[in-house]
Amino acid sequence: MLESGLPESVGSEEPVVRFVFSSRLCKGGVIKYQAMLPNPKDPNREASVFRHGIEPAKDLKLLGEQAALESGRPLRGAAIIVVSSITEAGLTCVAKEPPARHAGIRNWPWIEGDYEAQKAQQKMIAAELAQEVTQTVLYPD
Numbered sequence: 051m052l053e054s055g056l057p058e059s060v061g062s063e064e065p066v067v068r069f070v071f072s073s074r075l076c077k078g079g080v081i082k083y084q085a086m087l088p089n090p091k092d093p094n095r096e097a098s099v100f101r102h103g104i105e106p107a108k109d110l111k112l113l114g115e116q117a118a119l120e121s122g123r124p125l126r127g128a129a130i131i132v133v134s135s136i137t138e139a140g141l142t143c144v145a146k147e148p149p150a151r152h153a154g155i156r157n158w159p160w161i162e163g164d165y166e167a168q169k170a171q172q173k174m175i176a177a178e179l180a181q182e183v184t185q186t187v188l189y190p191d
Contacts (some may be wrong), residue, residue: 054150060143062134065103069114076127086176088158096154104185128187135182
């Protein structure tokens, strides 16, 4: 068990949430694919998610606000996706605490010396993930 009380292994049917900190990535009630991409400057080469579904909504918002505080950016939205959709896209989701409930989406394509090919492959996967988002929550300004 992890410090949060969750199992060390992230289950395939477990919902995870990707918080969005830019209003341009969640317009019209839709989370754009760019919100699912890993940060290219992340030394771990992963996209950060949290192990939480949409309910209870107040806890989801609190978790998002804590993540926003740590990132120094305002919380704009949340995209909920089931882990099996992540693994079907060829990626993995692994628990990575602290912070509590944190996990990372790993195994994104990283092609040293060919940034354009890497970007194209990551875009394709991120678009697939965005299509698999089961629920979207927007947090207005």
